[in-house]
Amino acid sequence: MTRALIVVDVQNDFCEGGSLAVAGGADVAFRIGQLLHEWQEAEPNDRKYGYVVATRDHHIEPGDHFSDQPDFVHSWPRHCVAGTDGVGFHPNLDPQPFDAIFDKGEYAAAYSGFEGKSHDDGQALAAWLRDKGVTEVDVCGIATDYCVRATALDAHREGFGTTVLTELTAGVAPASTEQTLVELRAAGVALT
Numbered sequence: 001m002t003r004a005l006i007v008v009d010v011q012n013d014f015c016e017g018g019s020l021a022v023a024g025g026a027d028v029a030f031r032i033g034q035l036l037h038e039w040q041e042a043e044p045n046d047r048k049y050g051y052v053v054a055t056r057d058h059h060i061e062p063g064d065h066f067s068d069q070p071d072f073v074h075s076w077p078r079h080c081v082a083g084t085d086g087v088g089f090h091p092n093l094d095p096q097p098f099d100a101i102f103d104k105g106e107y108a109a110a111y112s113g114f115e116g117k118s119h120d121d122g123q124a125l126a127a128w129l130r131d132k133g134v135t136e137v138d139v140c141g142i143a144t145d146y147c148v149r150a151t152a153l154d155a156h157r158e159g160f161g162t163t164v165l166t167e168l169t170a171g172v173a174p175a176s177t178e179q180t181l182v183e184l185r186a187a188g189v190a191l192t
């Protein structure tokens with residue numbers, strides 16, 4: 001069994017000070033950094049994860065995903081625009097030892113990391129994971145009720161044993177976050 005860690009959208013614009021800040025984002029970035037540090041320091045045979053990957057919201061012209069009057073459900077203030085600081089990983093996310101980075105959302109909203117393509121060679125996330133023999137994934141990052149939710153549901157649908165590390169996630173709103181955890185559990189996603 002090979003397990004991978006998927007770090008979802010831990011980007012400047014989704015953390016405090018960003019254009020679409022999620023409360024607790026910077027703290028989640030810091031704690032995921034600690035996990036990555038421990039992973040890096042462990043002996044290769046003792047490592048929980050065979051691979052660690054990250055996704056990024058990476059917008060060029062995503063249509064009605066952006067709005068000047070956002071409803072914060074289907075439309076949002078401009079965020080994670082390619083070439084801006086907002087698209088970068090938050091500096092609290094240290095180290096960033098990712099085996100691959102998957103960008104999504106260039107020309108349309110894309111909440112799931114499984115809609116992303118590898119920054120290096122354009123491969124989709126599910127195919128990349130299968131090529132590496134990955135069968136189980138842990139998902140963490142921002143935001144619990146949007147991109148973590150969509151990524152975890154897709155991971156499960158793609159046949160990966162899926163766990164969401166809830167302590168390493170931050171949600172946009174308490175009600176939708178709570179609803180998401182119920183939905184994930186019902187779908188067969190494990191929560192820790």
Ligand SMILES: [Zn+2]
Nearest residue numbers: 057065080105
């Ligand atoms: Zn977006």
